[in-house]
Amino acid sequence: MTIVNFTPWIALMGGACIGAGALLLLLAAGKIAGISxxxxxxxxxxxxxxxxxxxxxxxxxxxxxxxxxxxxxxxxTSISIFKLALAGLLVGIGTRLGNGCTSGHGICGIGRFSWRSLVATLVFMAAGIATVTVLGLGA
Known part of the structure; x- marks a missing residue:
């Protein structure tokens, strides 16, 4: 697998901004920044x-x-509208089944030391890895 345009410093800054925004919303308003x-x-x-x-x-x-x-x-343009719609539908179903999305569990839940969010995030990651492996998308 070849990583194209890997920008670790920009990714780190983006992640820090997302985490800071989630923390600010929690501290200032007592709200959790889970998108779903x-x-x-x-x-x-x-x-x-x-x-x-x-x-x-x-x-x-x-x-x-x-x-x-x-x-x-x-x-x-290389991805069909059907595949995009199917992906969106599956993400929505997964979000409902997981009682939240990756941002809610992965960023906000783990940041609050939630065991449920830790397990959910590990399941999300394992499912993503399995999907990429089974469909051969990592090569």
Whole structure:
């Protein structure tokens, strides 16, 4: 397997920013930055304002960076719409089955020393590794 455009310092900075943002939301507002819980709460919780602002930030910041030319838009022409839709559906089903997504469990849950989140993250990672191995996508 060949890693293309490996940028460990940028990845480290990005991870630190995500962790700092999750910590800031937890300390300042007492909220957990798990994306699936935030999005689900838009339709069911009374505190919609911060949830909508959070999701808008997730969408608008990359859009601004793509529009400014600071980041290249990923090329997806080699992947069929069917595969993208199926992948999205499977991620959604997995999120419901796992009572949260990778960001919620992997970043926020493990950061709060949750055993459930540790187990969920290990299962996510094992399933991803198994999928790549079985489908031969790692070569």
């Amino acid at each position: 819980g935030i999005v689900a709460g838009i339709g069911t919780q009374a505190d919609k304002g911060w949830r909508v602002a959070f999701v808008l930030g997730l969408v608008l910041v990359p859009a601004v960076l793509f529009a400014s030319g600071q980041i290249a838009v990923p090329e997806l």
